Amino acid sequence: MSISLLLEMAASSNPDRTAVVSGELRLTTSELSELADGGAGVIAASGAQHAAYVGTGGALLPLLLFSSARAGVAFTPLNYRLSEDGLRQLIDRLPTPLVIADAEYRDVVVDAGKQVITSDEFIAAARTAEPAAEFPDSDQVAVVLFTSGTTSRPKAVELTHNNLTSYVTGTVEFDSADPADAALICVPPYHIAGVGAALSNLYAGRKMVYLRQFDPNQWVRLVRDEGVTTATVVPTMLDRIVSVLEAEAIELSTLRNLAYGGSKVALPLVRKALGLLPDVGFVNAYGLTETSSTIAVLTPDDHRIALAASDDAVARRLGSVGQPVPGIEVQIRGEDGTVLGSGQAGELFVRGEQVSGRYTDIGSVLDADGWFPTKDVAMLDEGGYLFIGGRSDDTIIRGGENIAPAEIEDVLVEHPAVRDCVVVGPEDPEWGQIIVAVVVPAQGAAPDPDELRSHVRVHLRGSRTPDRVVFRDELPTNATGKVLRRELVDELSRAREKQEKLRSRT
Amino acid sequence: MIKNGTRLQSQVCDTQVIVVRSADSLDDLRAGGVPMVPIGTDASGDATLDPEFSGGTVMGKRYVDETGAEVLVTKAGAGTLSVGTTALNLKEAKPLPASD
Numbered sequence: 319m320s321i322s323l324l325l326e327m328a329a330s331s332n333p334d335r336t337a338v339v340s341g342e343l344r345l346t347t348s349e350l351s352e353l354a355d356g357g358a359g360v361i362a363a364s365g366a367q368h369a370a371y372v373g374t375g376g377a378l379l380p381l382l383l384f385s386s387a388r389a390g391v392a393f394t395p396l397n398y399r400l401s402e403d404g405l406r407q408l409i410d411r412l413p414t415p416l417v418i419a420d421a422e423y424r425d426v427v428v429d430a431g432k433q434v435i436t437s438d439e440f441i442a443a444a445r446t447a448e449p450a451a452e453f454p455d456s457d458q459v460a461v462v463l464f465t466s467g468t469t470s471r472p473k474a475v476e477l478t479h480n481n482l483t484s485y486v487t488g489t490v491e492f493d494s495a496d497p498a499d500a501a502l503i504c505v506p507p508y509h510i511a512g513v514g515a516a517l518s519n520l521y522a523g524r525k526m527v528y529l530r531q532f533d534p535n536q537w538v539r540l541v542r543d544e545g546v547t548t549a550t551v552v553p554t555m556l557d558r559i560v561s562v563l564e565a566e567a568i569e570l571s572t573l574r575n576l577a578y579g580g581s582k583v584a585l586p587l588v589r590k591a592l593g594l595l596p597d598v599g600f601v602n603a604y605g606l607t608e609t610s611s612t613i614a615v616l617t618p619d620d621h622r623i624a625l626a627a628s629d630d631a632v633a634r635r636l637g638s639v640g641q642p643v644p645g646i647e648v649q650i651r652g653e654d655g656t657v658l659g660s661g662q663a664g665e666l667f668v669r670g671e672q673v674s675g676r677y678t679d680i681g682s683v684l685d686a687d688g689w690f691p692t693k694d695v696a697m698l699d700e701g702g703y704l705f706i707g708g709r710s711d712d713t714i715i716r717g718g719e720n721i722a723p724a725e726i727e728d729v730l731v732e733h734p735a736v737r738d739c740v741v742v743g744p745e746d747p748e749w750g751q752i753i754v755a756v757v758v759p760a761q762g763a764a765p766d767p768d769e770l771r772s773h774v775r776v777h778l779r780g781s782r783t784p785d786r787v788v789f790r791d792e793l794p795t796n797a798t799g800k801v802l803r804r805e806l807v808d809e810l811s812r813a814r815e816k817q818e819k820l821r822s823r824t
Numbered sequence: 825m826i827k828n829g830t831r832l833q834s835q836v837c838d839t840q841v842i843v844v845r846s847a848d849s850l851d852d853l854r855a856g857g858v859p860m861v862p863i864g865t866d867a868s869g870d871a872t873l874d875p876e877f878s879g880g881t882v883m884g885k886r887y888v889d890e891t892g893a894e895v896l897v898t899k900a901g902a903g904t905l906s907v908g909t910t911a912l913n914l915k916e917a918k919p920l921p922a923s924d
Contacts, residue, residue, distance in 0.1 A: 319828075319829050319842050319844065319896070320829075323842065323898060326898070327883070327884060327898055330899065331883055331884070455829070456828060456829035480828070480829070487844065487886070487896060489920050489923075490920070491884070491917055491919065492883065492884020492885070493883065493884050494919070501922065505924070511924045514924035515924045518922070518924060519922070522922065524922070548922040550922075550923065550924050575921055575922055577921070577922065577923045577924065579923070579924075599921060601921045601922070601923050603923035603924060611923075611924050612923045612924060615920060615921065615923050617920075617921050618921060643920060644917065644918070644920075
């Protein structure tokens with residue numbers, strides 16, 4: 319099944335429903351469909367084998383997704399925040415691409431030696447172009463997304479039409495949204511959640527309202543102006559929205575459902591958001607680029623039940639990512655590959671039609687039975703709720719003992735003097751690695767490092783106690799809220815070298 | 825066996841489907857009691873909708889049989905989907921909250 323069919327179904331059922339609102343531009347489902355046919359004509363006429371996009375998204379994202387599908391070529395939205403050099407390196411990895419760029423990014427890509435057209439030019443050309451309508455094969459690649467590459471060279475994840483349509487038809491009921499429903503989309507276009515949002519909201523029949531560059535006040539204004547009923551945010555966005563709502567009592571009366579994900583959200587922030595928006599259903603969504611977005615969901619009911627629970631095991635689920643979506647199987651495996659039972663932490667493996675696990679130039683990393691290694695540390699509880707304990711690459715090995723930073727972070731962030739924190743393991747000649755907690759103090763607080771260390775010690779085994787606690791005004795994160803651990807480790811290692819040099823001189 | 829992703833149309837009503845999960849049973853997939861044909865095929869003129877199979881199909885719903893076959897209705901019509909003379913069942917889905 320091709321993603322084009324999702325648009326075809328939406329356009330035939332509800333041709334006159336508003337599908338996209340992006341700044342001044344409003345498109346009905348049938349207008350989006352016609353424009354995508356024209357856009358396919360523009361791509362086909364260019365002779366390109368791939369379509370790439372550099373810009374802030376909005377209506378361009380669904381338009382280019384479907385234009386590319388109907389032209390029978392794969393589509394790659396690129397991170398517009400990258401440097402000229404960074405963008406060129408990624409563009410060079412795409413086969414004969416047509417590069418569509420927002421006007422303000424044209425100069426950044428114009429020297430990349432590829433065909434370049436601005437977004438406005440593309441839309442204008444699509445309105446008059448001879449339409450094209452290929453029907454790509456299910457196994458053809460629809461979208462190629464580059465991983466953020468916070469730890470290594472970005473990998474090009476290939477998602478087929480079948481991966482994406484399996485995700486959408488398996489998790490969304492066609493046309494199930496109320497006619498008044500509206501989704502506010504502020505995740506970046508180059509993120510899998512941006513691709514997922516364009517496809518699943520269209521299929522549900524939900525108006526998509528785009529906020530191209532996140533700003534918490536604009537977000538609140540759009541919720542009210544457009545009668546937004548559902549929205550998805552990454553942790554840093556949730557934090558900023560909560561700050562706005564704390565400063566001023568604002569009613570978001572239409573908002574029913576607020577999903578958060580992209581990376582781990584600290585529990586105190588979740589509790590604060592739940593308290594500020596008692597009538598909103600919260601959804602924690604967990605997924606990876608390689609799995610075509612969401613693979614597990616903690617539902618609004620799960621949130622409510624966990625919050626009210628007196629049973630510790632149930633209350634703890636507020637920090638879980640809920641249960642797998644239909645069509646996804648999960649396994650937790652130990653280091654020797656054996657499948658572990660509930661309560662045991664290991665690596666999370668997933669399987670299902672929406673799981674790609676295939677990279678350009680690398681190929682498929684699925685095992686013989688179709689399981690994908692997520693490289694996430696995870697555990698299932700007795701009730702089948704999934705807990706994610708961070709990336710296995712982030713595991714600290716101190717004196718031969720494996721330590722998951724998430725375990726310590728979860729405890730530290732509950733301390734009243736801590737606003738945010740991350741635990742990293744710079745190299746150490748004596749221990750291999752040591753545990754360093756990087757802490758952002760709560761407003762007005764000046765926590766004592768020893769007090770924080772003993773706070774961890776009373777909650778966890780002694781070997782989990784941070785060797786050092788350092789303070790920062792904020793943590794370095796990328797646009798989707800992922801903490802750049804590598805950067806902190808490098809910084810800590812450099813500081814240490816400097817110190818040692820000084821010491822050796824005296 | 826019919827390929828996943830194959831699009832079929834009814835010869836006697838407006839129903840169109842796409843094969844989501846194939847099985848041997850789908851070789852005898854019918855709508856309105858009459859075999860479905862690949863999209864774009866000319867309908868054989870003499871076929872008529874069997875009143876026994878006139879429950880209709882619902883747009884965007886998935887239908888399954890006992891052997892695990894699954895089709896998605898991409899255009900609704902007046903005929904009932906069946907394998908041979910056994911009607912397919914509507915696949916009930918637990919509603920999930922919007923997550924992206």
